[in-house]
Every structure is written in structure tokens, then in C-alpha cells.
Amino acid sequence: MKTIKMSNYSVAKSGYPELAKICEEYNYKKVVIIGGKKALNAASNKIVEALKGSDIEITGIFIYGTECSMTNVNKLLDKEEVQNADVIFTVGSGKALDTGKVLANIANKNTFTFPTICSNCAAVTAIAVVYNDDKSFSHYENVPAPAHMFVETSIIAEAPTKYIWAGIGDGLSKQPEVEYATKGLELNHTAKTGLTLSKSCEESFIKYGEQAVEDCKNKKNTIAIEEIAMNILVSTGYVSNLTNQPEYYYNSSLAHIFYNTSTNIHRKKEYSHGEVVAFGVMVLHAYAKNQKGLETIAAFNKKIGLPTTLADIDIIEDNLIEMAEAAPSTTEWKKAAFPFSKEKFIQAMKDADSYGRSIA
Incomplete structure (x- = not known):
């Protein structure tokens, strides 16, 4: 049951x-x-x-x-x-x-x-x-x-603008992570419902995100604020519940592997979860060889000031091997329906960074 x-x-x-x-x-x-x-x-x-x-x-x-x-x-x-x-x-x-x-x-x-x-x-x-x-x-x-x-x-x-800004960064991961985690799989009704709902998330972030950040700066309670808040708090949350069940885990993927492994790296300052995940979405697209997705997210990140390079979150190339070594211990890596590669993960981080630097 x-x-x-x-x-x-x-x-x-x-x-x-x-x-x-x-x-x-x-x-x-x-x-x-x-x-x-x-x-x-x-x-x-x-x-x-x-x-x-x-x-x-x-x-x-x-x-x-x-x-x-x-x-x-x-x-x-x-x-x-x-x-x-x-x-x-x-x-x-x-x-x-x-x-x-x-x-x-x-x-x-x-x-x-x-x-x-x-x-x-x-x-x-x-x-x-x-x-x-x-x-x-x-x-x-x-x-x-x-x-x-x-x-x-x-x-x-x-609230301080940095929170809705970070929430957008985290929320951007939901659609591409679920799509990537379920690609080519035969899904049951619950997972399929989660996948379908996830496909409504990215568009709202890109449509309302910039305005919501601006409205939050001005302490204005607007439609853009409500749309982004509901997209983060309800839509991505419901997707999470539908795509995380005892028999499967499609809720997150490489963007969160990137974040989780980054917490082991000593850096000069703290970076918010969503801030790091936003760059992780670029890593996911680079890993999947989805150039259009990489370009779309990089352009949006740049527009609202989310990270587009490793330097933006104080990670250097020397850290990537350590992150890749920690990656197999993450839930996303262990529960993936198909195997990941440490070498491809390292290269995807480099490729995402390279593209981000090219548009700086």
C-alpha cells in the first residue's frame, strides 16, 4: 500500500x-x-x-x-x-x-x-x-x-533580498535534475506526476525571478514575489515529495552532488545553499552535454547575479578532485538509476566554469 x-x-x-x-x-x-x-x-x-x-x-x-x-x-x-x-x-x-x-x-x-x-x-x-x-x-x-x-x-x-535570490538558485535545479534523473526510465504514476509538475518550474523562475529580486530590494509585496514564493515553497516542494519515494530517488542529481561535496571544501566565507546549487545546475547541463540548457541557466544566473564560475563561489581547480572523491558518498550518486563517472564530473565542473568565464 x-x-x-x-x-x-x-x-x-x-x-x-x-x-x-x-x-x-x-x-x-x-x-x-x-x-x-x-x-x-x-x-x-x-x-x-x-x-x-x-x-x-x-x-x-x-x-x-x-x-x-x-x-x-x-x-x-x-x-x-x-x-x-x-x-x-x-x-x-x-x-x-x-x-x-x-x-x-x-x-x-x-x-x-x-x-x-x-x-x-x-x-x-x-x-x-x-x-x-x-x-x-x-x-x-x-x-x-x-x-x-x-x-x-x-x-x-x-526579508533580505539574498534569501529569495538564493531560493531562485536552488529552485532552478528542480526541473533539470528530475528530468535528468528520470531520463529514459519507465515511471510509475507518482514519479510521472512529479516529473510533469517539475516541467512547470523553470519557466516561472525565468519569467518572474529578476522582478521578484528587484521588488524584494524595494520591500514591495507584489505578484512577482508571490509567484516566486509559491514556485519555491509549493511547486518544487511537491515535486520533491513525488520524486522521493522508498523505491526510487529522482528528487535531485548533479547540481546537489556539486553542492554537497562543496561543503567539505574550506573557503574564506560561507555561501548559501541556493547560490552554490545555481552553479551546480550549470555543471549538470555540462555533464549532460546540454549546451542550450547550460547557456540558458548561465545567462539567467548572470542577469540576477548568481554564480557563473567556480571563482564566484571560491572553488579552485585543485578542489575538484577532492569533490569528485566525495561524490560517491552522496545520496544522489548512490541512488542514481545509472552510474556517474568521477572523471566526467570533474570535466563538467571545468566545462561549466569555462563557459561561465566566456560570458563574464
Whole structure:
């Protein structure tokens, strides 16, 4: 028997007007709120306001940390306020949301997510990216999808522009990665639905991406902001859930292999997940010998300031062998329907960089 659960979602320009009603539908009487410090400052008062006048008790509000690590999950798990809650409200970015999902899974509770930025699709996905305490990539954790996501677009519009910019970079990977991972395969209905939905993603990013970044710079809550937020938070998230099942993994491919292996490289500064994945999409197209795809993504990346060369993310040619050596340990490499080549991966990174430098 197969059961596919997808997150419901509510979207409002301001506040969370449906929150109390939806909690009552689930018969939730006690909630605990966890999130990032800035995210809680932006949203917790609005959550409190939305629950005012109801019988719902907030048992506690906690900062999760700064990393989705098992250390932080276990610290939260020990709290009585978490143990006594009926549902976990998780507020913030992908790492906060993933922490909440892992925590809820271990505690055998549902989670409601409140993304305050749209840097990735973690708010609705049935997977969490877990890191080590030193910020290096640890593993993917399969978890239930959140029961409900609440989006306030004004919070997203008022967040620093770098987050929606990075979210576009990450979201750009969904369509080409799923298409590449499923190429030539006979798919069941669920995977085929995920593939079909993935084909709607890239067009929206290219159509609305530049305008959404500009509107976010100006703190304007516009149609472009909403379209990009929904594309990141809903469309790519639903694709993830449909293409990541026990019997197959088509959710990500070489763009994320590039990102995951890059976390082992010591660099002078930190680079966001989506920022690195955006260049990883160029690597994927170079690996697949898809020149048109490489040119399209490189041109778009250049237009909105996403990376187009290895130098843009402080990776040098000497790092590529180390990254290729780490690649077989990634989920994407191990679960691919056909074998990858370390040599081709190294060459694809070089080719993507070469093309990016040619248009600089």
C-alpha cells in the first residue's frame, strides 16, 4: 500500500488569519514554537495574535540554533514544553524548518511550518538536510511532510533580498535534475506526476525571478514575489515529495552532488545553499552535454547575479578532485538509476566554469 501525503497550505498578504481555525480542525490545544532568532522576531507576534481569543496554549517559544544538526534536535527534544505540545510550529529558513521536521518525527508529532524566507522548499518537503556541528553535510533524513504550511507574503517581501535570490538558485535545479534523473526510465504514476509538475518550474523562475529580486530590494509585496514564493515553497516542494519515494530517488542529481561535496571544501566565507546549487545546475547541463540548457541557466544566473564560475563561489581547480572523491558518498550518486563517472564530473565542473568565464 502506498500513501502519499502532501502539505496543505494557506497564503495571506498579512498575518495568519486561518491559523486558529486549522488548529481546531486538528484538535490541537497546545503548541510549541521553534525557529531562528530573526524569524521569530518577524513572525512569532503574528502567530500569537492569530491564536488570541482561542483556547490554544503556547507552551513555549525557542530558538532552534543556527544549524539543522542532531545536536540541536536533541536539545529541543529534551524540553518539557516540546514534549507537552500537540504540534510543533516551526518558523524561519530551511535549516529551522528541517530541524522542526526531524524533531516532530522523533517526537511523533505533526509540524506546521511558517517560512519567513523562501530560500528553498523545506516548508513542505518530506525530507530534511542534516548537517554536522561543523556545518559540513551529514545526511538526508526522510520525514513526514508538514501537515500545513502558512505563508505570509509580506514577511517574505520584507526579508533580505539574498534569501529569495538564493531560493531562485536552488529552485532552478528542480526541473533539470528530475528530468535528468528520470531520463529514459519507465515511471510509475507518482514519479510521472512529479516529473510533469517539475516541467512547470523553470519557466516561472525565468519569467518572474529578476522582478521578484528587484521588488524584494524595494520591500514591495507584489505578484512577482508571490509567484516566486509559491514556485519555491509549493511547486518544487511537491515535486520533491513525488520524486522521493522508498523505491526510487529522482528528487535531485548533479547540481546537489556539486553542492554537497562543496561543503567539505574550506573557503574564506560561507555561501548559501541556493547560490552554490545555481552553479551546480550549470555543471549538470555540462555533464549532460546540454549546451542550450547550460547557456540558458548561465545567462539567467548572470542577469540576477548568481554564480557563473567556480571563482564566484571560491572553488579552485585543485578542489575538484577532492569533490569528485566525495561524490560517491552522496545520496544522489548512490541512488542514481545509472552510474556517474568521477572523471566526467570533474570535466563538467571545468566545462561549466569555462563557459561561465566566456560570458563574464
